[in-house]
Amino acid sequence: MHGLIKSIGVVNHTWLARAYQSAHHNIKEKQMTSEITIPNKKPLSKKWQRRFELFEQLDASNKTRSEIVSSNEFRQLKFRERSLISMNYWGFFLGPLYYFYHRMPLKACLILAISFIWSSILITIEHLAIITIPSIVFSATSSVIAALYVNFDVYRKHTHGEVMWPKFPMWCHHKALMITLAVGAFIINVGIGAFITTHEYYSNAASSDFFPAKLNCSGKVLYVTDDELSYIGKPALCNALDNLE
Known part of the structure; x- marks a missing residue:
């Protein structure tokens, strides 16, 4: 009986030792895996580091961009510092492409979709109202959004892992849906443009x-x-167009 109890004790100690080794091995393996799979963040330039310091100073983690630029702390900054965090010229010239560069595809797709929808509205107004809208108005939307928001969005991405603006609905956080939205808006824009082109004529x-x-x-x-x-008149010109068809 004593030998049996002793044998059971040896088995228990052996089982506990193996369980400990297995758990320790699993933990170590997970640590190694996490070290391998988590990519190192690209080091920030001095300019971006300064932007991040200013955002931290303005408590950007707990505020929206609108709250930041309207705060007294922001107004007390030097003009150069205010410009550094509130405006990005690369964002203005590249628009949503600059969001892709900073690996924020969801926001880039949404800006693209907004831009295509805006363009569709403008060309429809041009056609129906018989007016000419300056070309800069078409591209201004995406350029202005990117120029004003990309600094804050890059900060939020690096510090909070934010991929989409929090106030947008949850379906905007899905990459496939956002790509579909951008492609759909592009197709609509091209379709409207093609329709209008077939209903416009030049002498x-x-x-x-x-x-x-x-x-x-x-x-x-x-x-x-x-x-x-002046010489022919609108009725005669429109009548000539009808006769051509």
């Missing part, structure tokens, strides 16, 4: 005129020169 002289006159001819847009409009 020979107007095709080389930088500022032609736009005429609404029963849902179709006819571009003519000012001289053609």
Whole structure:
């Protein structure tokens, strides 16, 4: 009986030792795995480090960008420091591409979608109202958004792992849906542009005129020169367009 108890004790000690070794090995393996799989963050430039310091100084972890730029602490900063965190010229010129560069694809896709939808609205207004909207208005939306928000968004990504603006619905946090949204907005934009193009016509002289006159001819847009409009008149020009079809 004593020998049996002793044998059981040896077995128990052996089992405990093996269990400890196995657990220790698993923990060590997990630590090694985490060290291997977690990529090292790209070191920040001095300019970005200064931006991060200013954001920390302004308690950006607990505030939105709007709250930061409207705070008294922000107003007390030097002009150069305010510009450093509130404006990014690379963001202005590259727009959503700068978000892709900083590995923020969800926000980049959303900005692209907004830009395409905005463009679709503008070209529709141009066609229906027979007006010409300056080209800069088309690209200004994405450029301004990126220029104003990219600094704060990069800070939030590095410090909080933020991939999408918190106030947006949860479906905006899914990459596949955001890509679909951007592609869908692009297709709509191209479709509207193609439709309008097939309903716009130019006279020979107007095709080389930088500022032609736009005429609404029963849902179709006819571009003519000012001289053609003065000498021929709108009714005759629209009638000529109808006869062509």
